[in-house]
Amino acid sequence: DRTRIIFVTVDPQRDTPAKLTAHFSKFDPIFIPAYGSEDEVRKVLKLFGGDFKNEVGKDGVRTVDHTST
Secondary structure (H helix, E strand, O other): OOOOEEEEOOOOOOOOHHHHHHHHOOOOOOEEEEOOOHHHHHHHHHHOOOOEEEEEOOOOOEEEEEOOO
């Protein structure tokens, strides 16, 4: 009866199912966390016109860029 919002992690290396569950337990149950391998996430995002890129720079800083879709 309610709209649901599915949050698909674009950083499956850091966003484990346990971390997502703990984080989203603080929010309204309307938000549903979704997790998968990088390939699985990429396939799902492609269905909705989204994309992401995980990179580690020369300085060791990790960045995650993604579309807003």
